[in-house]
Amino acid sequence: MAGQMIMIGFAHDSAKSEQQSRLVSLLETGQIGGVMYLKYNIKSLTDVANMNREFLAAGGRVQPLIAIDQEGGVVERLTKAVGFKEIPSARDVALNMDKNGANALYADLAKRMKKLGFNTNFGPVVDLLINKNNPIIAKYGRSFSSRADIVTKFATAFVDGHRQAGMITGLKHFPGHGSSATDSHLGFVDISNSWTQAEYEPFAALIANGKADMIMAGHLFHSGYVVEGEKQVPASLSPVALTTVLRNGMGFDGVIISDDMEMGAITKHFGFEEAIVRAVNAGNDILLFSNTVKPSLGLPKRILDVLETEATRDPSFARKIEASYRRIIALKSRLN
Template structure:
């Protein structure tokens, strides 16, 4: 497939396969001629003179950093002295809920509607701010709220895309959103806007997570889903930027390289939804795509996050990481270095699922790490402030 087959509106933006490869910074992650910057781009702040935390002190800086973290935890009911409750009281930005624990295969946070509603209420009451309560509720196989814990079954995105009916999509999305709002969730890591270009893809195609291989079908159905969420006060995260549809592996467990299979048409759903105003946040994947960056995975790449997503596609809102404890990056870079690289790349929300490893110290250790990065001048507090502003816009109203 070549650029002649791409929709004309994509070609007009200069994001065909060759154009992407030639974008400033879409190589080694640096550029002699900086890409055009949009409001809120982190690139300028990381080049400012280094220095210690600004007036307000280290405690203020730690609170800012904490507000950027979304963390998973074990427990269907929490005591006041549980580590996650302490983190929430101290300003943790958000939590992520799971039905099962990956390590133990036991129920994790959800066993019944009444139970999880009470759990979420306790967390929100403990928070001094507007806590992000997040979940993966895509429909089909990827649903944390499902019949096993007392919630209705939902059709997959593949089923909905095959129907490609506005009324069907809207009714389906309303069912998903009703389950979310009934327990107090305000951020859903959905919809998946990957193109189903490899039906054997173990992370997307085989699980029925894509609406279609046709960008127009994906855009139409994703737009409906986002609007239904918004009408109920629930924010969404488009995933997995810059496109996971051709993958042959799962980034949760191994490095996935789509360099030889990825096509620039996979950017079209993201570009269209950004331009139409139907994006709340964008989740960037840990995949390796040497067409965009020859060495760094997308989630850690300034070329992908800053130059392409923010600079060329014009995204000004929050960028969400995939699980920062995923083997795809932790095995190569280590957690602390991956966090540093993600923030340098322009990521705003750092998600720690606490599934592949379980670390009750993850919040304190990450705060220590990022404060140290500011002390050493690798990051500036102004860079942290940019992310705080973007994430605040993602938070629910009280």
Template sequence: MVPTDASEMDLATKVGQLFVVGFDGTELTADLRTLITERQCGNVVYFSRNVETPTQVATLTDRLRRLVLEEGPGVPPFVMADQEGGVVSRLGWGTELPSQMCIGASGDPTLARTAGEAVAGELAALGINFNLAPVLDVNNNPRNPVIGVRSFGEDPERVGELGVELALGMQSRGVIACGKHFPGHGDTSADSHHELPVVDHDRERLADVEFAPFRRAIDAGLDAIMTTHVSFPAITETPSTPATVSAAVQRRVLRDELGFDGLLVTDGMEMRAIADGVGTPEGCVRALEAGCDLLLVCHTPETQADAIDAVIDAVESGRLDEATIDTAVDRILRYKRRRVSDSRSPSAPPWADAADRSAETARAIAARGITLARDRDDTLPFTTDRPLRLVGSSGGPASPAEDDEFEPSLLAESLATVGFDVTCHEFDDPLEGPSFDDDAQVIAAVDDATADESQAAAVGALDDRTSRFAAVLVRNPYDLSTVPDVSTAVVTYDYTPATRTVLGEMLVGETTPTGQLPVTVPGFAD
């Protein structure tokens, strides 16, 4: 049973309810057991390092729940994950949805609602009751290194509309949806995993653009919001104050002005924008003072223990009013009674059924979202009667938030399933010989041409030399700015299994791409 309110708990148990901890490995670790049984930690977040198979995750969650209920605080835990879709998908066994920007390219609110229902069904079947999604950031900075395709696009109205539908789809299946990253991480050129970004817009601009999707989601009944470790000098006390630890952001803007009374969750408190500034333990105290409810400390057992001690010390010393803790705990308990009183959502389907629906929805998103940005010479579709040369290179994650790296061989396998005879080449291979003669069919799989000049150079050379050539931007539409004159370009927004499959069907003419770019690409005109 979930307690009625914080008055039924001692201080250690209350503080434990405020923390969400991560751990290493695919089983309960000794460090995690200690945090739960001795420090009363009440919530856990999964990363890809905790995930092997659906059965393993379901078993892990069941064991975690029993430990919390029988030897820990006795209150059902929030079990969280970042299952955004695309490049941020912790459950990566083939059913992950395409990126939010692919949904944005479809422009279809009904599809966004279906996506929310599908991902929540899969999470609930595994006992995960709290999804750290949707991303409500308005990505209007082409050089943003951490959001990009995780956003629905650059239009605040579209981001708000699609974000609301995705969130309500999740919540309709009993999973908490968490919009992020308030007040907005979309117009930054730095990654808060590495440093403190600054958004230097005035208050009016922030209200019109950055706040707008969050305002719409709050009005629609969003359960939770994640804060961002970004400075907003127009709001915060000083230019060096991250929004997460700013009462002006959390209390005055989010609670008072926008009227949000749901759960307020910090981004990871070990990210360097916090850790290298105020420090993680002090940052946790200041985040609570600012108005946050849940503190994510995701990686290091020693730091997790230090942060818990710092909060308890702040209460016992009188620095942090225990009433502040009680308010946060009461809000947490309210949502636990609403969403996690049972080990699984009562409406959760068996995992296999949920996975089938996710896979079907993923294909629908890819089919509606993949964008033919240009086909000046009617190069597409290709024919399977001639060999296909695939030029590309493996690429690592652009940010620590991401899970996978691009592998051209996976794209080659998908293209082979629709009948292509595919040969793979590296970008730095010499562009000589019969493989790249005028009759060849060639695809360049562009992963991050903005950072890798060799990709743009290869696209230009191949486009000039080969009459049947297409650049396939497997992730970032802003890469179009590096090849503004390319004759044929397809944007997929991610390289999930469903996207790769649908791309193959499009390249042979079985499916017609209908997506529209949801962002403006500097220097590129269709």
């Protein structure tokens, strides 16, 4: 059950690599539930297809999530350099297409990704374009619009297009990264004074319309999510953000996945064990580790040890693992 909660990145780019057989073994033995690609994992489309074929076979009856960030524009891991047709950024899509055109664009993208063996795309971005000088969202055209209704419309086209190909999507970055002045990849990001209630709206609308397969929790600090007397934690580690607001308030009972647990916003402020325990207690179902700080396929065992030790110590933590497992399996059942 705990293994299903772990998704990791890897360092190799070929099915012939010794690392590939070790990664496949982690999937076969249930120590991880999914893998994520970064750009350096993609040497050629043939190599990608071969690796994914082995990943899918290793999962047996329960498909592993094979995930990638393929938003369009700058944020694409599959590129024309390896022969993959790229698509425009979210901003360009919203400025130049209607919803039907966007749906066709994303359906074609998803079909081509599925053909390579991917089943999960970390998108759409549903952050609002609030801060025009935002260094990670606005700068790269990753937001559809400053208006919640327009973001919802094009995010729906993204989700529907991927569902037509049998792929899972992940809305990001809850509760909203569009107003931030800094980048959570690098360190602490405080949105307390810039965030607005409107940033909830695309998430709420997509949840209400059954368009939220998975939601990615951002490493974004908001003072409203802090329990009095508690340590300052980002939304991704906050029970107020993920359980009180997202689950209880918005009625989301799907899978919550953390943003990369190796980003500076986490690693510079929390220890390894503390971050994992806080993430699960907050309400995350899947812990995403890019495995880029000190790349090692021994990482899953370190994560599992923390999860199992805490589950033995705390029965309520064990119940959280069981609940996460149920949600993950329910999501994965749609892939079969």
